[in-house]
Amino acid sequence: MAEKTAEKHQVEEEDKKKQEIEELEKQIAETSEKIGKQETPTPKEEETAAEEELCSEHQRKVEIICITDRSRICSNCALFGAHKGHDIRMENEVVSEITLRTELLMQIY
Ligand SMILES: [Zn+2]
Ligand SMILES: [Zn+2]
Numbered sequence: 001m002a003e004k005t006a007e008k009h010q011v012e013e014e015d016k017k018k019q020e021i022e023e024l025e026k027q028i029a030e031t032s033e034k035i036g037k038q039e040t041p042t043p044k045e046e047e048t049a050a051e052e053e054l055c056s057e058h059q060r061k062v063e064i065i066c067i068t069d070r071s072r073i074c075s076n077c078a079l080f081g082a083h084k085g086h087d088i089r090m091e092n093e094v095v096s097e098i099t100l101r102t103e104l105l106m107q108i109y
Contacts, residue, residue, distance in 0.1 A: 057081065063091050 053062040055074035058081070062072045068086035077083045089097075 065089050065091055065094050 058076040060074035066083045
């Protein structure tokens with residue numbers, strides 16, 4: 001009999017703990033909701049995003065050109081993503097290459 005009472009007591013204790021945890025979870029949810037409302041994305045970040053193209057998959061700066069697909073990709077795409085093993089160039093390289101070729105063509109004509 002004494003054992004049963006102890007068990008019951010334990011169950012009650014556990015119920016209390018559960019309620020406490022639920023209360024805490026509610027509070028956390030409310031707090032994070034408040035924080036989420038207060039913290040609107042800073043305009044600075046939006047500005048840089050507009051200036052620099054970001055990979056939609058990795059949110060990284062698009063600075064590599066995939067020659068195989070003729071598309072602009074980020075370093076993650078080139079190394080681990082869909083463009084792994086493709087013929088890739090750094091954007092700067094391609095730009096200078098194009099400039100060089102244009103200069104050569106200008107000399108020829
Ligand atoms: Zn990417
Ligand atoms: Zn590719």
